[in-house]
Amino acid sequence: MLDIKLIRSNPDYVKEGLKKRNSKVGIDEILKLDEERRSLIAESEQIKSKQNADSKQIPILKKEGKDVSAIMSEMKQLAEKTKLLDVQVKEIDDKISAILLTIPNIPNEKVVYGESDEDNVEIRKYGEPRNFSFEPKPHWVIGEEKGILDPSAAGKVTGTRFTFYKGMGARLERAIMNFMMDVHSNEHGYTEVLPPYMVHRNSMIGTGQLPKFEDDAFKVYGTDFFLIPTAEVPVTNYHREEILDAKDLPIKYCAYSACFRAEAGSAGRDTRGLIRQHQFNKVELVKFADPKNSYEELESLTNDAEDILKKLDLPYRVVRLCSGDLGFTSAMTYDIEVWMPSYGKYVEISSCSNFETFQARRAGIKFKRNINDKPEFVHTLNGSGLAVGRTTAAILENFQQEDGSVTIPEALVKYMGTEKI
RNA sequence: GGAGAUGUACCCAAGUGGCUGAAGGGUCCGGAUUCGAAAUCCGGUAGGUCGGUUCUGCCGGCGCUAGGGUUCAAAUCCCUACAUCUCCGCCA
Secondary structure (H helix, E strand, O other), X not given: OOOHHHHHHOHHHHHHHHHOOOOOOOHHHHHXXXXXXXXXXXXXXXXXXXXXXXXXXXXXXXXXXXXXXXXXXXXXXXXXXHHHHHHHHHHHHHHHHHHHOOOOOOOOOOOOOOOOHHHOEEEEEEOOOOOOOOOOOOHHHHHHHHOOEEHHHHHHHOOOOOOEEOXXXXXXXXXXXXXXHHHHHHHOOOEEEOOOOEEEHHHHHHHOOOOOOHHHOOEOOOOOEEEOOOOHHHHHHOOOOEEEEHXXXXXXXXXXXXEEOOOOOXXXXXXXXXXXXXXXXXXXXXXXXXXXXXXXXXXXXXXXXXXXXXXXXXXXXXXXXXOOOOOOOOOEEEEEEEEEOOOOEEEEEEEEEEEEOHHHHHHOEEEEOOOOOOOEEOEEXXXXXXXXXXXXXXXXXXXXXXXXXXXXXXXXXXXHOOOEO
């Protein structure tokens, strides 16, 4: 959510920023409503001030034995008037916030204009895609041949875009999860969190999944809960409606969770394999940072995610998303893309973003520099550290051998208890 | 799922319709005492948010878990929701 005061005081800056996203939103309408709102508030508060002063007289006059019926009936009229005004203010408030909730974040100035992921800017590359001396198989073929991935059983039990992992496949997924959590909590200084997998509507609004993207989420029938699309939602909302202490910043959490996405609108894409599932595992990194150094925190968060790929010897590159590919809530995002032989290209495995105050304002997450200072909104950041299913896929594909086996990256051997599968 | 209790500021806590935006503690800040400190004593502040403004201040609205309602007037009465605790039931 953008700051209404920013829109009020500098509408051209806001419009300019949103133009990058080709977003046509009602800034002018907001300005009009805002003005209307403030004039109604002024009127209502003036009356209330009189009400408060005058009704204090009532008990005093009563005590003196005077007649208060005249003043009481006058107060009644005032009360009716303010009630009416307050209803109008509420209506306008609702309209304003409904619009505000659908306005995307303003991109950081470093974010270049672009239409699609084609225009993303490559920042750096690590490792080289392997030259296979044989025809490499896609991970879904490896998975089927080795009996470690079974999407058709999941189709029978649940439906499309679900997978059973089995035997060494299930163990590999679990090994990767544990490895990632250990690295982030032991080496990178994140506090481990295991969050709820369901959240209520306000949490989804807080991190920006709602109200605009309700079709992408799974709603739990008969409740007001949503299945989390990412641990970002519960973990960021962990500090909702709080005022944090500046000396505790940055606060850093890592969380494993299953993630649930309806994937509305991606019918026919990535239909095979682990790339696009309704349910997948992910380790998420979340930071609450001082606005003064949040972009440094974004760099280090991205590095923390990259470190996993380095330790696993997987080739990857980092791109900065252009405005057209940037998520609704983000001011700036680095995608980390791992080399996926079956796709013949780099595929997203992590998305690391700085939301600046966009989520903090929605979720009410503030901090104070000093005890007597006014609270300010924190900057929230997050990134996958990493998507586990896609990591499994990348390992199966990148480390497959001609004889059909898959060697296990050194760092995972102790978690797997074997050097190859 | 059933029954009951509770929800007041940073923490504890008083308060059943009007002079209570909130007693009293604690915390915190300043001072006295002391070589210094502890203890003690004196004094002071009370969070947040939305408006206005002649803007490092001042004025006003809201605000006693949240949302509604009754009333000229609500922390106080009524309704709903949520959370916490205790007991019962069920259960990994």
